[in-house]
Amino acid sequence: MLKKKEKYVVAVVGATGAVGNEMIDTLEQRKFPIEKLRLFASERSEGKTLEFEGSEFPVETLKEDSFKGIDIALFSAGAERSKIWAPVAAKSGCVVVDNSSQWRMNPEVPLVVPEVNALDLKWHKGIIANPNCSTIQMVVVLKPIHDAARIRRVVVTTFQSVSGTGKKAMDELLQQTTDLLNFREIKCNVYPHQIAFNCLPHIDKFLDNGYTKEEMKMVNETKKIMGDNSIGVTATTVRVPVFRCHSESLNIETEKKLTSNEARAVLSAAQGVVVYDAPEKNVYPLAIECAGKDETYVGRIREDESIEKGLNMWIVSDNLRKGAALNAVQIAEKLVEMA
Numbered sequence: 001m002l003k004k005k006e007k008y009v010v011a012v013v014g015a016t017g018a019v020g021n022e023m024i025d026t027l028e029q030r031k032f033p034i035e036k037l038r039l040f041a042s043e044r045s046e047g048k049t050l051e052f053e054g055s056e057f058p059v060e061t062l063k064e065d066s067f068k069g070i071d072i073a074l075f076s077a078g079a080e081r082s083k084i085w086a087p088v089a090a091k092s093g094c095v096v097v098d099n100s101s102q103w104r105m106n107p108e109v110p111l112v113v114p115e116v117n118a119l120d121l122k123w124h125k126g127i128i129a130n131p132n133c134s135t136i137q138m139v140v141v142l143k144p145i146h147d148a149a150r151i152r153r154v155v156v157t158t159f160q161s162v163s164g165t166g167k168k169a170m171d172e173l174l175q176q177t178t179d180l181l182n183f184r185e186i187k188c189n190v191y192p193h194q195i196a197f198n199c200l201p202h203i204d205k206f207l208d209n210g211y212t213k214e215e216m217k218m219v220n221e222t223k224k225i226m227g228d229n230s231i232g233v234t235a236t237t238v239r240v241p242v243f244r245c246h247s248e249s250l251n252i253e254t255e256k257k258l259t260s261n262e263a264r265a266v267l268s269a270a271q272g273v274v275v276y277d278a279p280e281k282n283v284y285p286l287a288i289e290c291a292g293k294d295e296t297y298v299g300r301i302r303e304d305e306s307i308e309k310g311l312n313m314w315i316v317s318d319n320l321r322k323g324a325a326l327n328a329v330q331i332a333e334k335l336v337e338m339a
């Protein structure tokens with residue numbers, strides 16, 4: 001449990017990565033009460049420094065006693081590192097907010113999106129999991145609809161940016177794009193196929209049931225966060241040549257009829273959601289406009305005319321912010337509030 005203090009010693013593990021970088025910025029922007037910031041990455045980053053509030057901070061490597069004196073650690077260094085180091089950190093009295101998939105479905109670990117299930121933070125035992133980026137933005141929108149009309153089933157298709165995979169993938173999209181425009185041969189290192197000018201129906205590993213791990217994360221994590229196993233979810237996750245922000249097409253079947261105007265009203269009142277929906281003026285959420293924003297934007301809200309009680313909508317959010325760093329920092333803020 002986090003003890004009440006004026007200011008906290010905070011660590012970012014994976015500080016040099018795409019998410020870690022965003023975590024440092026988010027902590028600064030939201031004026032998180034920090035007494036001391038500790039930054040960790042791999043041996044490759046030894047000797048590097050990173051800026052926070054105008055000062056340079058050294059990047060350290062992880063050791064058994066690294067977490068002594070640290071109150072809160074935000075992890076985003078991959079599942080393998082979280083598997084080893086999150087329990088080490090928790091054992092030394094630190095509260096871990098983990099961004100990897102390692103602990104999300106563990107029944108001992110709360111999986112939290114503050115707008116949806118902040119109360120689950122009460123039963124943590126030292127590790128709290130941050131959901132998958134595609135799941136976070138979806139549940140922020142599903143929760144108010146579920147409360148108003150009970151959701152039976154969701155069919156989701158994602159259009160996910162390369163920053164979800166990390167820095168190397170952003171470099172690969174840029175490099176392939178410039179190479180192709182200069183009639184040079186391209187290299188594929190991060191993804192199995194060309195990502196520039198292409199769409200890949202493949203995110204994370206394929207599983208025995210024919211779905212990808214990313215698709216099953218959306219199915220399983222949604223039920224856990226919403227605290228309702230009866231919600232049916234089926235997903236197709238697609239990587240698109242976009243740098244930042246995930247877009248999602250949602251088809252939602254409800255128990256109670258919601259008209260598109262009712263849905264718009266429910267979503268307008270929801271925390272963390274912005275209704276951005278005026279198609280007659282070409283107004284709908286766009287990845288390039290949502291980059292750097294905190295909210296999940298919703299547009300194209302319309303009734304599914306093929307069923308009695310169904311809605312279609314298009315949602316966009318910044319995967320590095322609400323999908324990762326911001327949600328983790330909001331969890332830390334809630335912990336401080338509850339301490």
Ligand code: NAP
Pocket residue numbers: 013014015016017018019020040041042043044045062075076077078079081099100101130131132133134163164165166167168319323324
């Ligand atoms: P990234 O840009 O590739 O960064 C990876 C970070 O992990 C770097 O800081 C790297 O340090 C560090 N790291 C690698 N091996 C390490 C080790 N042995 N010890 C300590 N640090 C190590 O990836 P990213 O996009 O930021 O993602 C990082 C992780 O966050 C992912 O693996 C994923 O689990 C999670 N994530 C979650 C979401 C979500 O949906 N909520 C979204 C994206 C990512 P060096 O620079 O020294 O190599």
Ligand code: 12T
Pocket residue numbers: 099100101131132133160163164165203204214217
């Ligand atoms: N493979 O944290 O490649 O479970 O976009 C997030 C993003 C895993 C995760 C990606 C991934 C996660 C990706």
